[in-house]
Amino acid sequence: MTITVTPETFHFVSFDAPHTARIAARVATMLGLDDIDIDIVVDETSPLARVFVDAAPDRIVVTAHSGALEDTKHPTNQSDRATTLALSRALLKARDRVRGGFADAPADSALELRQTAAWDVHIVARLSRLGMEINKQASLYNFRNRHGFADSVDGVFETIWSIEATTWSELDAFSARAATARA
Amino acid sequence: MKKFMPVEELARDERFHQVTQAERMRDGRSAFSANSEQSRRSSNRITPERPDASEAARGLMHGIFVGEIQALEGAGRTCWDFTTGEEAPFALKLDMARQAWDEARHVEISVKLGDWMGSEIGQFAENTVLFQAACSNDPVLRLAGVNRALEGLAIDVFTTMKEFGEVAGDPYLEFCEDWMLADEVTHVKMGSDWLRKVTENDPERRKKALEFQNIVDKMFSYGGTRSDSDESSIGLARRFRELAGFTDDEVEYVAEVSMQALNERKAMIAEKQAAARR
Numbered sequence: 001m002t003i004t005v006t007p008e009t010f011h012f013v014s015f016d017a018p019h020t021a022r023i024a025a026r027v028a029t030m031l032g033l034d035d036i037d038i039d040i041v042v043d044e045t046s047p048l049a050r051v052f053v054d055a056a057p058d059r060i061v062v063t064a065h066s067g068a069l070e071d072t073k074h075p076t077n078q079s080d081r082a083t084t085l086a087l088s089r090a091l092l093k094a095r096d097r098v099r100g101g102f103a104d105a106p107a108d109s110a111l112e113l114r115q116t117a118a119w120d121v122h123i124v125a126r127l128s129r130l131g132m133e134i135n136k137q138a139s140l141y142n143f144r145n146r147h148g149f150a151d152s153v154d155g156v157f158e159t160i161w162s163i164e165a166t167t168w169s170e171l172d173a174f175s176a177r178a179a180t181a182r183a
Numbered sequence: 184m185k186k187f188m189p190v191e192e193l194a195r196d197e198r199f200h201q202v203t204q205a206e207r208m209r210d211g212r213s214a215f216s217a218n219s220e221q222s223r224r225s226s227n228r229i230t231p232e233r234p235d236a237s238e239a240a241r242g243l244m245h246g247i248f249v250g251e252i253q254a255l256e257g258a259g260r261t262c263w264d265f266t267t268g269e270e271a272p273f274a275l276k277l278d279m280a281r282q283a284w285d286e287a288r289h290v291e292i293s294v295k296l297g298d299w300m301g302s303e304i305g306q307f308a309e310n311t312v313l314f315q316a317a318c319s320n321d322p323v324l325r326l327a328g329v330n331r332a333l334e335g336l337a338i339d340v341f342t343t344m345k346e347f348g349e350v351a352g353d354p355y356l357e358f359c360e361d362w363m364l365a366d367e368v369t370h371v372k373m374g375s376d377w378l379r380k381v382t383e384n385d386p387e388r389r390k391k392a393l394e395f396q397n398i399v400d401k402m403f404s405y406g407g408t409r410s411d412s413d414e415s416s417i418g419l420a421r422r423f424r425e426l427a428g429f430t431d432d433e434v435e436y437v438a439e440v441s442m443q444a445l446n447e448r449k450a451m452i453a454e455k456q457a458a459a460r461r
Contacts, residue, residue, distance in 0.1 A: 011459040012211045045456055047212040049238050066212060072242070072307045073200045076210055113234065138301025142237040145351050 001028065005040045012044045013066050015078040020069070023080065024062075027087045030130065031095055036060055040087070042069065051086050052108050055094035062090045081133070088132060092123045101167030117146035118160060118175035125161040136161070143178075152181035186264045187320060190311050193256060198305030199249075204312040208406055211455035213448070214416075226413040229343055231351040239416065240347055240356075241302040247340060248293035249309040254337070255286035257317030257329045264320075271322045275381070278373050282330075285366045292359050299355055316399045323381050327392040330374020331429075332399035335437065337367040338427060339409050342420035364423065371427035400437050407445025411438050415445060 003024050005017040020040060028034050039061045049067035053060065068086040071079035096102040096119075105111070111119070121143055128134040140157055147153045156178035160171070195201065214227050229239050261279045265271040294304065316328035341364040348356030382389035404410065409417040419441060424434050 012455075045212055045459075046214060047210070048214055049235055073305065075202065075207070075308055076212075113232075116234070135301050135303075137298070138237070138241070141241075141299070141301045144353070145231055145237050149352050149354060 001025070001034045001037060003028070003038045003040070006042065007044065010042070010044050013070070013076045013078070015042065015044065015066065015069060019078070020083060023083050024087050024091075027084060027091055031088070031091050033060070033091055033095055036098075038062065038091070040064065042066055047075075049086075051090050053090045053094050053097075055097040057098050060091065060094040060098075062087065062094075064090070085127070085132065085134075088127050089120065089123050092126065093119065096123075096168075100165070101170075103168075105168040114146040114175050114179055115172060117143050118171055118178075121157060121160045122163065122166065122171060126164070129164075147175065147178040148181075150181065153178045156181065184263065187318070188256075188260060190314050190318060193253075193311070193314060195309070198303075200305065200308050201311050202308045204310060204315070204402065207310055208448075208451075211452060211459070213452040227416045228413050228418060229347055229416045231347060236347075236351075237300070240344070241297070241300050242307055243340065243344060243416070244293065244297055244300055245302055245307040246310070247337075247344070248290065248297055248304075250313050250333075250337065250340075251286050251289040251293050253311070253314040253317070254329070254333060255283055255290060256314055257325070257333070258282040258286060260317060261322060261325055261329075265322050272381070275322065275326075275377050278377070282370050282373065285370070289363050289366065292363060296356060296359055312402060316402065319395065321388075321392075323378060323388055323392045324395045326374045326377050326381075327396035328399040330370055331378070331396050332403055334367050334370040334374065335400070335424060335427070335429070336403040336409060338364065338371065338423045339417050339420045341367055342423055343417045368423055368427045371424075371429070375428040397436065397440070401440045401444060404437075404441040404444035406448035406451075407441070410441035410445050412442065412445055414449075415441070 003021045005020045005024070008017045010017070020042070024038055024040055025034075028036070028038060036057075037059045039059065041061065041063045043063065044066045046065040047067045047070070048065040049070075050065045051068050052063040064086055069078055069083040071077045071082065097105065105119075106115075108116075121139055124134050124139050128136070140154070143157045144153060147156070156174055160174055193201070229243055230236065233239060258279045261271070262276045262283065265276070267273050267276060297304065313333055316333055317325055319325045319328060341360050345357055345360035345364060348354075348358075348360055378389070378392055382392060407415055409415055409419065411419050419434070419438055421434055424437070425431075429437075
Protein backbone atom coordinates (compact mmCIF):
# COMPACT_ATOMS: atom_id res chain seq x y z
CA MET A 1 0.00 0.00 0.00
CA THR A 2 1.26 3.48 -0.85
CA ILE A 3 -0.34 6.65 0.44
CA THR A 4 0.28 10.05 -1.12
CA VAL A 5 -0.89 13.42 0.15
CA THR A 6 -1.03 16.44 -2.14
CA PRO A 7 0.15 19.13 -1.68
CA GLU A 8 3.26 18.18 0.25
CA THR A 9 3.48 21.69 1.69
CA PHE A 10 0.51 23.87 2.61
CA HIS A 11 0.33 27.65 2.21
CA PHE A 12 -3.21 28.52 3.29
CA VAL A 13 -3.58 26.17 6.25
CA SER A 14 -1.30 24.68 8.89
CA PHE A 15 -1.71 21.07 7.80
CA ASP A 16 0.95 18.39 7.78
CA ALA A 17 1.10 16.03 4.79
CA PRO A 18 3.17 13.20 6.42
CA HIS A 19 0.93 13.33 9.50
CA THR A 20 -2.15 13.12 7.29
CA ALA A 21 -0.65 10.10 5.52
CA ARG A 22 0.01 8.40 8.88
CA ILE A 23 -3.62 8.93 9.91
CA ALA A 24 -4.77 7.56 6.55
CA ALA A 25 -2.56 4.47 6.98
CA ARG A 26 -4.01 3.82 10.43
CA VAL A 27 -7.57 4.18 9.13
CA ALA A 28 -6.89 2.00 6.07
CA THR A 29 -5.51 -0.76 8.29
CA MET A 30 -8.51 -0.51 10.62
CA LEU A 31 -10.87 -0.88 7.64
CA GLY A 32 -8.89 -3.69 6.00
CA LEU A 33 -7.84 -1.52 3.06
CA ASP A 34 -4.08 -1.90 3.56
CA ASP A 35 -3.67 -3.59 0.17
CA ILE A 36 -4.95 -0.62 -1.88
CA ASP A 37 -3.04 2.52 -2.90
CA ILE A 38 -4.56 5.72 -1.60
CA ASP A 39 -4.14 9.26 -2.93
CA ILE A 40 -5.35 12.13 -0.79
CA VAL A 41 -5.75 15.49 -2.52
CA VAL A 42 -6.46 18.46 -0.27
CA ASP A 43 -7.92 21.63 -1.77
CA GLU A 44 -6.37 24.02 0.72
CA THR A 45 -7.91 27.09 -0.92
CA SER A 46 -11.42 26.03 0.11
CA PRO A 47 -12.72 26.25 3.70
CA LEU A 48 -15.67 23.98 2.86
CA ALA A 49 -15.94 20.56 4.50
CA ARG A 50 -16.71 18.51 1.42
CA VAL A 51 -15.03 15.19 0.57
CA PHE A 52 -15.25 13.24 -2.70
CA VAL A 53 -14.09 9.66 -3.29
CA ASP A 54 -13.17 7.81 -6.47
CA ALA A 55 -12.77 4.12 -5.79
CA ALA A 56 -11.24 1.46 -8.03
CA PRO A 57 -10.09 -2.03 -6.92
CA ASP A 58 -6.43 -0.98 -6.86
CA ARG A 59 -6.60 2.74 -6.05
CA ILE A 60 -8.73 5.11 -3.97
CA VAL A 61 -8.57 8.85 -4.55
CA VAL A 62 -9.92 11.07 -1.77
CA THR A 63 -10.40 14.74 -2.61
CA ALA A 64 -11.01 16.81 0.52
CA HIS A 65 -11.67 20.51 0.93
CA SER A 66 -9.53 21.80 3.80
CA GLY A 67 -12.56 22.46 6.05
CA ALA A 68 -13.10 18.70 6.31
CA LEU A 69 -9.76 18.23 8.11
CA GLU A 70 -9.85 21.48 10.08
CA ASP A 71 -10.13 22.24 13.77
CA THR A 72 -13.21 24.50 13.67
CA LYS A 73 -12.28 25.93 17.06
CA HIS A 74 -8.85 26.99 15.74
CA PRO A 75 -9.49 27.84 12.07
CA THR A 76 -6.79 26.89 9.51
CA ASN A 77 -5.27 24.37 11.95
CA GLN A 78 -5.54 20.65 11.34
CA SER A 79 -7.63 18.50 13.67
CA ASP A 80 -6.61 14.88 14.23
CA ARG A 81 -10.19 14.03 15.12
CA ALA A 82 -11.67 15.70 12.01
CA THR A 83 -8.97 14.23 9.76
CA THR A 84 -9.53 10.73 11.15
CA LEU A 85 -13.29 11.03 10.79
CA ALA A 86 -13.21 12.50 7.27
CA LEU A 87 -10.78 9.87 6.01
CA SER A 88 -12.66 7.06 7.76
CA ARG A 89 -15.92 8.15 6.14
CA ALA A 90 -14.29 8.41 2.72
CA LEU A 91 -12.42 5.10 2.93
CA LEU A 92 -15.39 3.17 4.30
CA LYS A 93 -17.48 4.52 1.44
CA ALA A 94 -14.76 3.41 -0.96
CA ARG A 95 -14.73 -0.04 0.67
CA ASP A 96 -18.50 -0.26 0.23
CA ARG A 97 -18.04 0.48 -3.46
CA VAL A 98 -15.20 -1.93 -4.19
CA ARG A 99 -15.88 -4.74 -1.72
CA GLY A 100 -19.37 -4.22 -0.29
CA GLY A 101 -22.68 -4.41 -2.09
CA PHE A 102 -22.47 -0.90 -3.48
CA ALA A 103 -20.88 -1.50 -6.89
CA ASP A 104 -24.11 -0.36 -8.58
CA ALA A 105 -24.34 2.89 -6.63
CA PRO A 106 -24.18 6.06 -8.75
CA ALA A 107 -20.98 8.13 -8.64
CA ASP A 108 -20.79 10.60 -5.73
CA SER A 109 -21.60 13.50 -8.03
CA ALA A 110 -24.76 11.74 -9.26
CA LEU A 111 -26.14 10.81 -5.84
CA GLU A 112 -29.23 12.64 -4.65
CA LEU A 113 -28.82 14.51 -1.36
CA ARG A 114 -31.15 12.04 0.43
CA GLN A 115 -29.10 9.08 -0.88
CA THR A 116 -25.85 10.66 0.28
CA ALA A 117 -27.37 11.30 3.71
CA ALA A 118 -28.66 7.72 4.05
CA TRP A 119 -25.30 6.25 3.03
CA ASP A 120 -23.52 8.52 5.48
CA VAL A 121 -25.74 7.27 8.32
CA HIS A 122 -24.79 3.69 7.42
CA ILE A 123 -21.11 4.72 7.38
CA VAL A 124 -20.93 6.70 10.64
CA ALA A 125 -23.02 4.11 12.51
CA ARG A 126 -20.43 1.45 11.67
CA LEU A 127 -17.59 3.81 12.61
CA SER A 128 -19.33 4.42 15.92
CA ARG A 129 -19.45 0.68 16.55
CA LEU A 130 -15.72 0.54 15.76
CA GLY A 131 -15.23 2.86 18.73
CA MET A 132 -14.94 6.18 16.92
CA GLU A 133 -16.41 9.27 18.61
CA ILE A 134 -19.48 10.13 16.52
CA ASN A 135 -22.13 12.81 17.05
CA LYS A 136 -25.28 10.78 16.33
CA GLN A 137 -27.53 13.84 16.69
CA ALA A 138 -25.62 15.62 13.89
CA SER A 139 -26.15 12.60 11.66
CA LEU A 140 -29.86 12.48 12.55
CA TYR A 141 -30.23 16.20 11.82
CA ASN A 142 -28.67 15.79 8.37
CA PHE A 143 -30.92 12.77 7.67
CA ARG A 144 -33.99 14.80 8.71
CA ASN A 145 -32.90 17.71 6.50
CA ARG A 146 -32.84 15.35 3.53
CA HIS A 147 -35.89 13.21 4.29
CA GLY A 148 -38.16 15.33 6.46
CA PHE A 149 -38.82 16.10 10.10
CA ALA A 150 -41.20 13.33 11.13
CA ASP A 151 -41.25 10.40 13.56
CA SER A 152 -41.49 7.95 10.65
CA VAL A 153 -38.27 9.42 9.21
CA ASP A 154 -36.55 9.04 12.59
CA GLY A 155 -37.68 5.40 12.60
CA VAL A 156 -35.99 4.73 9.26
CA PHE A 157 -32.87 6.49 10.53
CA GLU A 158 -32.72 4.12 13.51
CA THR A 159 -33.16 1.14 11.21
CA ILE A 160 -30.28 2.23 8.99
CA TRP A 161 -28.17 3.05 12.05
CA SER A 162 -28.53 -0.47 13.41
CA ILE A 163 -27.79 -2.38 10.17
CA GLU A 164 -24.28 -3.84 9.98
CA ALA A 165 -24.32 -4.91 6.33
CA THR A 166 -26.59 -3.92 3.47
CA THR A 167 -26.58 -3.28 -0.28
CA TRP A 168 -27.00 -0.14 -2.31
CA SER A 169 -30.47 -1.08 -3.53
CA GLU A 170 -31.65 -1.91 -0.02
CA LEU A 171 -30.24 1.32 1.41
CA ASP A 172 -31.76 3.37 -1.39
CA ALA A 173 -35.12 1.71 -0.73
CA PHE A 174 -34.90 2.72 2.96
CA SER A 175 -34.13 6.29 1.94
CA ALA A 176 -36.98 6.39 -0.58
CA ARG A 177 -39.35 4.96 2.02
CA ALA A 178 -38.37 7.67 4.52
CA ALA A 179 -38.88 10.43 1.95
CA THR A 180 -42.28 9.01 0.99
CA ALA A 181 -43.35 8.48 4.60
CA ARG A 182 -42.74 12.16 5.28
CA ALA A 183 -44.95 13.14 2.36
CA MET B 184 -17.60 46.48 39.47
CA LYS B 185 -15.36 47.50 36.61
CA LYS B 186 -16.71 49.88 33.97
CA PHE B 187 -15.93 49.73 30.25
CA MET B 188 -14.85 46.10 29.97
CA PRO B 189 -12.38 45.52 27.10
CA VAL B 190 -13.11 42.66 24.72
CA GLU B 191 -10.07 40.71 25.96
CA GLU B 192 -11.64 40.41 29.42
CA LEU B 193 -14.92 38.77 28.46
CA ALA B 194 -15.54 35.81 30.76
CA ARG B 195 -15.56 32.45 29.01
CA ASP B 196 -14.87 28.90 30.17
CA GLU B 197 -12.38 26.49 28.59
CA ARG B 198 -14.85 25.36 25.92
CA PHE B 199 -14.52 28.65 24.08
CA HIS B 200 -11.75 29.86 21.79
CA GLN B 201 -11.94 33.48 20.67
CA VAL B 202 -10.60 34.93 17.43
CA THR B 203 -10.59 38.52 16.24
CA GLN B 204 -12.01 39.77 12.98
CA ALA B 205 -8.45 40.53 11.80
CA GLU B 206 -7.48 36.88 12.34
CA ARG B 207 -10.53 35.70 10.40
CA MET B 208 -9.73 38.02 7.53
CA ARG B 209 -6.15 36.76 7.30
CA ASP B 210 -7.54 33.36 6.26
CA GLY B 211 -6.80 33.27 2.53
CA ARG B 212 -9.26 30.48 1.74
CA SER B 213 -12.61 31.21 0.23
CA ALA B 214 -15.82 29.62 -1.00
CA PHE B 215 -16.23 32.51 -3.45
CA SER B 216 -14.20 31.75 -6.54
CA ALA B 217 -14.56 28.64 -8.68
CA ASN B 218 -11.31 26.78 -9.27
CA SER B 219 -12.97 23.66 -10.52
CA GLU B 220 -16.40 22.27 -11.17
CA GLN B 221 -16.21 20.09 -8.10
CA SER B 222 -14.68 22.49 -5.64
CA ARG B 223 -17.11 25.40 -5.45
CA ARG B 224 -20.78 26.21 -5.58
CA SER B 225 -22.65 28.69 -7.75
CA SER B 226 -24.35 30.08 -4.63
CA ASN B 227 -23.01 30.36 -1.10
CA ARG B 228 -26.36 31.27 0.47
CA ILE B 229 -27.16 28.95 3.37
CA THR B 230 -30.05 26.92 2.00
CA PRO B 231 -31.02 23.24 2.37
CA GLU B 232 -30.07 22.66 -1.30
CA ARG B 233 -26.39 22.99 -0.45
CA PRO B 234 -24.68 19.59 -0.12
CA ASP B 235 -23.05 20.82 3.10
CA ALA B 236 -26.26 22.49 4.35
CA SER B 237 -26.35 20.80 7.76
CA GLU B 238 -22.73 21.68 8.57
CA ALA B 239 -23.16 25.24 7.32
CA ALA B 240 -26.36 25.69 9.35
CA ARG B 241 -24.65 24.34 12.47
CA GLY B 242 -21.76 26.78 12.01
CA LEU B 243 -24.11 29.72 11.55
CA MET B 244 -26.21 28.64 14.54
CA HIS B 245 -23.09 28.59 16.69
CA GLY B 246 -22.24 32.07 15.38
CA ILE B 247 -25.71 33.22 16.44
CA PHE B 248 -25.21 31.65 19.87
CA VAL B 249 -21.93 33.48 20.60
CA GLY B 250 -23.38 36.65 19.02
CA GLU B 251 -26.26 36.49 21.48
CA ILE B 252 -23.85 36.15 24.39
CA GLN B 253 -21.95 39.23 23.20
CA ALA B 254 -25.19 41.18 22.58
CA LEU B 255 -26.28 40.33 26.14
CA GLU B 256 -22.92 41.53 27.43
CA GLY B 257 -23.14 44.71 25.32
CA ALA B 258 -26.66 45.66 26.47
CA GLY B 259 -25.79 44.81 30.06
CA ARG B 260 -22.63 46.94 29.95
CA THR B 261 -24.65 49.91 28.64
CA CYS B 262 -26.87 49.68 31.74
CA TRP B 263 -23.81 49.74 33.97
CA ASP B 264 -21.15 51.82 32.21
CA PHE B 265 -23.05 55.13 32.07
CA THR B 266 -24.35 57.34 34.88
CA THR B 267 -28.16 57.48 34.97
CA GLY B 268 -29.51 60.85 33.98
CA GLU B 269 -26.19 62.57 33.22
CA GLU B 270 -24.81 60.21 30.58
CA ALA B 271 -27.86 58.09 29.72
CA PRO B 272 -31.57 58.58 30.50
CA PHE B 273 -33.13 56.06 32.90
CA ALA B 274 -35.65 54.98 30.23
CA LEU B 275 -32.80 54.19 27.82
CA LYS B 276 -31.15 51.99 30.43
CA LEU B 277 -34.48 50.32 31.12
CA ASP B 278 -34.74 49.47 27.42
CA MET B 279 -31.20 48.05 27.53
CA ALA B 280 -32.13 45.95 30.58
CA ARG B 281 -35.14 44.64 28.68
CA GLN B 282 -32.87 43.88 25.72
CA ALA B 283 -30.43 42.03 28.00
CA TRP B 284 -33.37 39.90 29.17
CA ASP B 285 -34.28 39.15 25.52
CA GLU B 286 -30.67 38.28 24.64
CA ALA B 287 -30.37 35.95 27.64
CA ARG B 288 -33.45 34.11 26.38
CA HIS B 289 -31.95 34.00 22.89
CA VAL B 290 -28.76 32.44 24.29
CA GLU B 291 -30.83 29.68 25.91
CA ILE B 292 -32.85 29.12 22.73
CA SER B 293 -29.63 29.01 20.68
CA VAL B 294 -28.10 26.40 23.00
CA LYS B 295 -31.17 24.22 22.58
CA LEU B 296 -31.17 24.70 18.80
CA GLY B 297 -27.47 23.76 18.76
CA ASP B 298 -28.31 20.54 20.62
CA TRP B 299 -31.14 19.85 18.19
CA MET B 300 -28.85 20.33 15.20
CA GLY B 301 -26.06 18.25 16.68
CA SER B 302 -23.39 20.81 17.56
CA GLU B 303 -21.54 21.40 20.80
CA ILE B 304 -20.92 24.58 22.76
CA GLY B 305 -17.54 25.94 21.68
CA GLN B 306 -17.27 23.63 18.67
CA PHE B 307 -16.50 26.65 16.48
CA ALA B 308 -14.27 29.66 17.12
CA GLU B 309 -15.96 32.72 18.63
CA ASN B 310 -15.45 35.91 16.62
CA THR B 311 -15.44 38.79 19.11
CA VAL B 312 -16.20 41.52 16.56
CA LEU B 313 -19.72 42.03 17.91
CA PHE B 314 -18.63 43.00 21.41
CA GLN B 315 -15.87 45.22 19.98
CA ALA B 316 -18.64 47.42 18.57
CA ALA B 317 -20.13 47.65 22.04
CA CYS B 318 -17.05 49.18 23.65
CA SER B 319 -17.63 52.84 22.72
CA ASN B 320 -17.54 55.31 25.61
CA ASP B 321 -20.47 57.33 24.18
CA PRO B 322 -23.88 55.66 24.77
CA VAL B 323 -25.20 57.11 21.52
CA LEU B 324 -22.36 55.58 19.51
CA ARG B 325 -23.01 52.31 21.30
CA LEU B 326 -26.68 52.44 20.30
CA ALA B 327 -25.67 53.13 16.71
CA GLY B 328 -23.11 50.33 16.68
CA VAL B 329 -24.96 47.71 18.69
CA ASN B 330 -28.68 48.35 18.18
CA ARG B 331 -28.60 49.55 14.61
CA ALA B 332 -25.60 47.80 13.02
CA LEU B 333 -25.22 44.64 15.14
CA GLU B 334 -28.94 44.00 15.61
CA GLY B 335 -29.42 44.91 11.94
CA LEU B 336 -27.04 42.09 11.05
CA ALA B 337 -29.00 39.86 13.45
CA ILE B 338 -32.14 40.59 11.39
CA ASP B 339 -30.32 39.42 8.24
CA VAL B 340 -28.96 36.30 9.95
CA PHE B 341 -32.26 35.30 11.59
CA THR B 342 -34.12 35.78 8.34
CA THR B 343 -31.64 33.47 6.55
CA MET B 344 -31.97 30.83 9.29
CA LYS B 345 -35.76 31.13 9.46
CA GLU B 346 -35.96 30.58 5.70
CA PHE B 347 -33.60 27.61 6.02
CA GLY B 348 -35.92 26.05 8.62
CA GLU B 349 -38.96 26.81 6.51
CA VAL B 350 -37.57 25.20 3.34
CA ALA B 351 -36.08 22.20 5.19
CA GLY B 352 -39.38 21.70 7.04
CA ASP B 353 -37.69 22.03 10.44
CA PRO B 354 -40.54 23.32 12.64
CA TYR B 355 -38.39 24.15 15.67
CA LEU B 356 -35.77 26.11 13.78
CA GLU B 357 -38.35 28.11 11.83
CA PHE B 358 -40.44 28.90 14.91
CA CYS B 359 -37.52 29.87 17.17
CA GLU B 360 -35.84 32.04 14.55
CA ASP B 361 -39.11 33.81 13.80
CA TRP B 362 -39.61 34.74 17.46
CA MET B 363 -36.02 35.88 17.91
CA LEU B 364 -36.29 37.88 14.69
CA ALA B 365 -39.29 39.73 16.14
CA ASP B 366 -37.19 40.70 19.17
CA GLU B 367 -34.30 41.89 16.98
CA VAL B 368 -36.63 44.15 15.00
CA THR B 369 -37.68 45.70 18.34
CA HIS B 370 -34.05 46.16 19.39
CA VAL B 371 -33.18 47.97 16.16
CA LYS B 372 -36.22 50.20 16.54
CA MET B 373 -35.17 50.97 20.12
CA GLY B 374 -31.77 52.07 18.86
CA SER B 375 -33.26 54.19 16.08
CA ASP B 376 -35.67 55.90 18.48
CA TRP B 377 -33.09 56.62 21.16
CA LEU B 378 -30.53 57.82 18.65
CA ARG B 379 -33.03 60.40 17.37
CA LYS B 380 -34.20 61.41 20.85
CA VAL B 381 -30.82 61.78 22.56
CA THR B 382 -29.26 63.73 19.68
CA GLU B 383 -32.34 65.84 18.97
CA ASN B 384 -30.52 69.08 19.79
CA ASP B 385 -27.02 67.90 18.98
CA PRO B 386 -26.62 67.42 15.21
CA GLU B 387 -22.84 66.99 15.51
CA ARG B 388 -23.23 64.06 17.91
CA ARG B 389 -25.88 62.49 15.68
CA LYS B 390 -23.57 62.82 12.67
CA LYS B 391 -20.76 61.16 14.60
CA ALA B 392 -23.06 58.34 15.69
CA LEU B 393 -24.26 57.70 12.13
CA GLU B 394 -20.66 57.72 10.88
CA PHE B 395 -19.80 55.17 13.55
CA GLN B 396 -22.80 53.07 12.51
CA ASN B 397 -21.54 53.10 8.92
CA ILE B 398 -18.11 51.90 10.02
CA VAL B 399 -19.67 49.11 12.07
CA ASP B 400 -21.99 48.17 9.21
CA LYS B 401 -18.98 47.69 6.97
CA MET B 402 -17.20 45.70 9.69
CA PHE B 403 -20.29 43.50 10.07
CA SER B 404 -20.45 42.84 6.37
CA TYR B 405 -17.81 40.29 7.37
CA GLY B 406 -15.80 40.59 4.20
CA GLY B 407 -18.85 39.85 2.12
CA THR B 408 -20.52 37.19 4.25
CA ARG B 409 -23.71 39.28 4.23
CA SER B 410 -24.95 40.96 1.04
CA ASP B 411 -27.60 40.88 -1.68
CA SER B 412 -25.32 38.65 -3.78
CA ASP B 413 -25.84 34.87 -3.83
CA GLU B 414 -22.09 34.63 -3.25
CA SER B 415 -22.76 35.69 0.35
CA SER B 416 -24.01 33.09 2.79
CA ILE B 417 -26.37 35.58 4.45
CA GLY B 418 -28.82 37.76 2.53
CA LEU B 419 -29.87 41.33 3.29
CA ALA B 420 -33.35 41.24 4.88
CA ARG B 421 -34.70 44.41 3.32
CA ARG B 422 -38.33 44.03 4.44
CA PHE B 423 -37.52 43.39 8.11
CA ARG B 424 -34.99 46.22 8.13
CA GLU B 425 -37.74 48.49 6.86
CA LEU B 426 -40.02 47.31 9.69
CA ALA B 427 -37.21 48.06 12.14
CA GLY B 428 -37.12 51.69 11.08
CA PHE B 429 -34.30 51.75 8.52
CA THR B 430 -34.97 54.26 5.73
CA ASP B 431 -34.64 53.19 2.10
CA ASP B 432 -31.40 55.18 1.86
CA GLU B 433 -29.98 53.43 4.92
CA VAL B 434 -30.84 49.99 3.51
CA GLU B 435 -29.24 50.96 0.20
CA TYR B 436 -26.14 52.10 2.06
CA VAL B 437 -25.84 48.75 3.86
CA ALA B 438 -26.36 46.95 0.53
CA GLU B 439 -23.62 49.04 -1.05
CA VAL B 440 -21.01 48.60 1.71
CA SER B 441 -21.78 44.88 1.84
CA MET B 442 -21.13 44.50 -1.89
CA GLN B 443 -18.00 46.60 -1.53
CA ALA B 444 -16.81 44.33 1.32
CA LEU B 445 -17.56 41.25 -0.80
CA ASN B 446 -15.61 42.61 -3.75
CA GLU B 447 -12.67 43.67 -1.56
CA ARG B 448 -12.58 40.20 0.00
CA LYS B 449 -12.70 38.52 -3.43
CA ALA B 450 -9.84 40.69 -4.68
CA MET B 451 -7.79 39.90 -1.58
CA ILE B 452 -8.46 36.16 -1.96
CA ALA B 453 -7.52 36.27 -5.66
CA GLU B 454 -4.27 38.04 -4.80
CA LYS B 455 -3.38 35.55 -2.07
CA GLN B 456 -4.19 32.56 -4.25
CA ALA B 457 -2.19 33.98 -7.17
CA ALA B 458 0.77 34.60 -4.86
CA ALA B 459 0.60 30.99 -3.64
CA ARG B 460 0.67 29.69 -7.22
CA ARG B 461 3.81 31.72 -8.08
